[in-house]
Amino acid sequence: MESKFLPHIAYDSVIFGFSGEALKILIMEYHNTGMFALPGGFVYQDEDLNTAVKRGLRERTGLDDIYLEQFYTFGDLARFQPEVMERILRANEQDFAGWEWLMDRFISVSYYALINYRDVVPQPDALSDSCDWYPVKELPELILDHSKIVAKALETLRLNLDRKLIGGNLLPEQFTMQELQTVYEAILDTKLHRSAFQRKLLASDQLIRHEKRFTGKAHKAPYLYSFKR
Amino acid sequence: MESKFLPHIAYDSVIFGFSGEALKILIMEYHNTGMFALPGGFVYQDEDLNTAVKRGLRERTGLDDIYLEQFYTFGDLARFQPEVMERILRANEQDFAGWEWLMDRFISVSYYALINYRDVVPQPDALSDSCDWYPVKELPELILDHSKIVAKALETLRLNLDRKLIGGNLLPEQFTMQELQTVYEAILDTKLHRSAFQRKLLASDQLIRHEKRFTGKAHKAPYLYSFKR
DNA sequence: TATTATTGTAACATTGTGCTACAATAATAA
DNA sequence: TTATTATTGTAGCACAATGTTACAATAATA
Numbered sequence: 001m002e003s004k005f006l007p008h009i010a011y012d013s014v015i016f017g018f019s020g021e022a023l024k025i026l027i028m029e030y031h032n033t034g035m036f037a038l039p040g041g042f043v044y045q046d047e048d049l050n051t052a053v054k055r056g057l058r059e060r061t062g063l064d065d066i067y068l069e070q071f072y073t074f075g076d077l078a079r080f081q082p083e084v085m086e087r088i089l090r091a092n093e094q095d096f097a098g099w100e101w102l103m104d105r106f107i108s109v110s111y112y113a114l115i116n117y118r119d120v121v122p123q124p125d126a127l128s129d130s131c132d133w134y135p136v137k138e139l140p141e142l143i144l145d146h147s148k149i150v151a152k153a154l155e156t157l158r159l160n161l162d163r164k165l166i167g168g169n170l171l172p173e174q175f176t177m178q179e180l181q182t183v184y185e186a187i188l189d190t191k192l193h194r195s196a197f198q199r200k201l202l203a204s205d206q207l208i209r210h211e212k213r214f215t216g217k218a219h220k221a222p223y224l225y226s227f228k229r
Numbered sequence: 230m231e232s233k234f235l236p237h238i239a240y241d242s243v244i245f246g247f248s249g250e251a252l253k254i255l256i257m258e259y260h261n262t263g264m265f266a267l268p269g270g271f272v273y274q275d276e277d278l279n280t281a282v283k284r285g286l287r288e289r290t291g292l293d294d295i296y297l298e299q300f301y302t303f304g305d306l307a308r309f310q311p312e313v314m315e316r317i318l319r320a321n322e323q324d325f326a327g328w329e330w331l332m333d334r335f336i337s338v339s340y341y342a343l344i345n346y347r348d349v350v351p352q353p354d355a356l357s358d359s360c361d362w363y364p365v366k367e368l369p370e371l372i373l374d375h376s377k378i379v380a381k382a383l384e385t386l387r388l389n390l391d392r393k394l395i396g397g398n399l400l401p402e403q404f405t406m407q408e409l410q411t412v413y414e415a416i417l418d419t420k421l422h423r424s425a426f427q428r429k430l431l432a433s434d435q436l437i438r439h440e441k442r443f444t445g446k447a448h449k450a451p452y453l454y455s456f457k458r
Numbered sequence: 459t460a461t462t463a464t465t466g467t468a469a470c471a472t473t474g475t476g477c478t479a480c481a482a483t484a485a486t487a488a
Numbered sequence: 489t490t491a492t493t494a495t496t497g498t499a500g501c502a503c504a505a506t507g508t509t510a511c512a513a514t515a516a517t518a
Contacts, residue, residue: 049304075278
């Protein structure tokens with residue numbers, strides 16, 4: 001049986017979310033294997049690559065209109081390990097017929113996505129027990145070169161953070177300056193100076209200031225902000 | 230006949246050189262078609278993607294150890310135009326047997342390279358009349374989405390230029406500050422301020438100053454510089 | 459009404475960059 | 489030998505961006 005997918009071509013997505021404390025990504029666990037991997041998928045013969053990735057993200061998160069960026073394509077021979085896919089299929093008691101194409105060599109076009117953690121109920125796929133959030137600092141061991149993919153995603157995200165002011169994609173529509181700063185600190189893994197951060201973001205002319213948020217705490221209430229579109 | 234290459238996967242390379250006047254890239258012209266394209270190629274079944282690209286660069290330029298960076302993978306359906314490859318093969322009076330795989334859909338992993346213009350005698354491949362330098366501002370019409378690929382390469386190069394100080398790869402081992410500035414101006418397509426440029430590059434602590442270069446002109450002789458390794 | 463914690467912003471120091479000016483100098487002309 | 493010319497290396501000043509400290513404003517509580 002022929003696959004409807006383009007042979008040899010896969011994508012993997014590093015889906016970032018922010019819990020309020022830590023920067024996390026979505027990781028899938030395959031049935032009965034203890035094997036962890038990035039959510040990924042394949043491209044239909046009659047489908048754009050980017051469309052395929054958006055389709056996969058929708059299936060995994062339920063969200064459309066996600067901030068998404070392609071960052072690297074991994075094509076080393078070392079990522080060709082048919083025994084890994086074989087073990088996953090066996091553990092799923094899958095009939096191998098029709099799945100031979102999965103045992104081929106693949107290159108992985110990799111993307112990272114930034115989403116609002118609270119908007120998502122992660123959905124495992126047919127081969128997986130779970131699709132769950134893991135702090136980037138406490139990831140389980142991942143199959144193939146997926147750890148390298150995560151590292152490169154994080155590196156690219158950090159480089160792009162200032163240039164594109166994309167941190168807000170990890171927060172709800174409205175947020176306080178303190179919350180935004182915490183996101184930046186989690187991504188960059190450094191402390192930032194409150195005053196300079198606030199001044200820089202306000203000077204960037206990309207924020208809209210809304211009403212204050214009263215939390216009931218015994219101190220001045222912070223303004224809420226949102227990004228201009 | 231089976232191809233020894235990974236089906237559906239191609240690479241294209243945007244090879245930048247600097248003539249002393251203008252920023253140029255290598256473009257191939259296919260026999261008897263008036264069709265122009267980026268140098269590219271395919272990946273052997275038992276070869277790393279990056280290795281394949283380096284192999285292709287060596288064939289086209291004769292150089293090893295080239296500054297090379299992957300910047301994007303193009304996977305739109307719109308780049309699937311079998312009639313283009315068909316026309317190229319026909320013009321070469323090729324027997325189609327054994328070349329059917331070329332008429333398939335491909336995604337293109339794209340790289341840019343920076344090389345020393347003077348070191349290279351560009352080599353056409355079997356299907357091409359010529360492999361020649363064209364100023365990026367005066368490119369012929371290119372097949373498929375190759376113009377888009379060039380545009381994205383240039384955009385990425387500009388973004389990376391400051392961060393990585395890679396401009397020197399377009400020059401001989403030793404160069405004057407004036408030559409380096411001209412390269413930067415050609416890439417960025419803007420005039421830079423001599424004084425600020427010199428101060429910034431010297432402060433970057435990445436240059437070694439050598440002896441002066443005496444050109445016989447009636448003015449102060451400039452120092453030669455090279456980049457630290 | 460005083461206290462507490464946090465926020466918004468001013469103020470100053472430091473660094474980076476745009477811009478101008480000028481002395482140094484390699485060859486040529488007088 | 490000396491003046492001239494074009495270009496180079498660098499200093500100096502203005503202005504912008506950022507690091508750092510300080511402080512007034514304020515929402516709730518004691």
